Amino acid sequence: MQTFNLETDLAGLKLKNPVITASGTYGFGEAYAPFYEPSVLGGITVKGITPLKRLGNPVPRLAETPSGLLNSVGLENPGLEAFLKSYLPQLASLDTAVIVNISGFSLEDYALMASSFQRGCGIAALEVNISCPNIKHGGMAFGTDPKSAEEVIAAVRKKTDLPLIAKLSPNVTDIAAMAKAVESGGADIISLINTLLGMQIDLNTQKPVLANTMGGLSGPAVRPVAVRMVYQVYQAVKLPVIGMGGISTWQDAVEFMLAGASAVSIGTANFGNPLAPVEILEGIQAYGNQRGYQSVREIVGLAHGQKG
């Protein structure tokens, strides 16, 4: 008998369970459909959208590192208009919370995109990407300065009534300050971490492997950094946290929840094991049952002892 309630509520964003997929690792909901029904997950986050279509960066865009992956995809996407027309209707029909990730190069870009997504349009929340390391202007530039981060979130907040998730970059010295800034800007939820800026050099060519020189590091190699940041952000703000960064097993996911994550997002693990999100969900459920918890919410933040 299963008595463990997997439902989670992130400031009004209700998920049937705490397992989500991370932006840029799950396509537009179609790539992993041959392996399992997306509806088993609490939510899916689609590939980041920009106002105009982007071809992204040149290849090579990938470099494998010890237990990690560097990418410099550079926000390749079909653009806002094509997304609304060709992808949103199908996504809206899925029986799971669909989170749309938006990115831009100016405050106006972010505001424009936010105005296209409102309650009732078929998606559950907007994730504001202020943390992409792979574009020269915008992206991480907004996400590494608290004042800019607050302004972006505030601009988006004015244009949509959807729950707002601010996705933070780990490429900062004070993650708590960034969390407080987006809380002030009006974010409802914080997701972290995006990738860590890294690079790899080929010993034969003696040149950087990635065509874009640097890229974002993800995978198990970044997990301890992500756990630490989730722990710090949980202490710094009242907003619920979606934790991500190298989660590939249910044990990893529970660790993030103990650190303070109300939901977890699976990214790079999808690439090696398409069934990773499903296996993680089953593992969380078994953990809760074995430990005799009533609800997934009881686990969140336990590593802190009594909060506040």
Place this chain on the structure above:
Amino acid sequence: MDLKEKVVFNERIGHPVQGLYKLVLSGEAAKTARPGQFLHIQVTDTSDPLLRRPLSIAGIDPERGEVTIYYRIKGKGTELLSRIPADQYLSVLGPLGTGFSIPREGELLLIAGGIGMFPLFSVIQAAQKVPVKIKVLWGGENKDFLDSADLNLLLQKGLDVELSTLDGSFGEKGLVTALLEKHLALGSTQELLHGGLLQAAACGPNGMLKAVAGICLNGDVPLEVSLEERMACGVGACLGCVCTVRAENGGLKRKRVCKEGPVMNGQEVVWDADI
């Protein structure tokens, strides 16, 4: 799509210096595999290396339920794969990607550079079942490589094969593209071409494919190429393995090598696109 395949055979072939291996897998993949597709193989249970290895299918035997793959040890992943013994099971995604089209008549011209011959083995296998003339042009570094890479298997099939080596140790000295230019200059080929009965398929390094595409474009020969690019997911999610192609409106667009490829229209690909 998410399979457990049994290793029937996984051994080094040819001279050790070439680092070539032959892998035979038994299971479901053989039922649906098409020439030109690939399998995404997990080589370890640990997280290093993190990703699967995409390997082209070189032979398909639906009756025996077996697929054959050739690979060369290039790094940690293929090194780990080479140590996996027979009777062990491997986690395999696939068959993935698009395949080559096999003509029903006329001449199929196959152009291979180095280990680019391996996916074309599966094309030959399929083309031998239909009344199409197969012409193989294969360029390798030297005789040792060609011998190690199962040249004898190709010759035993009685195929029309022309070879080149960079050091001149076997066949013509030089690049396979020289063989291609010479072949397309022949009268018999011109007749086939004008009758729409000649098509080409190529696999090899990007520089070679670019040159082959240029020669085929000049000769109006339809060409399919199998591309290689660093890959993560293998199923179209990560956008890591893209190539650049010419869009219908004349602009540029990306295609995913794992999903829309690895086989692409050779005239559509924009080679050396630095965007």
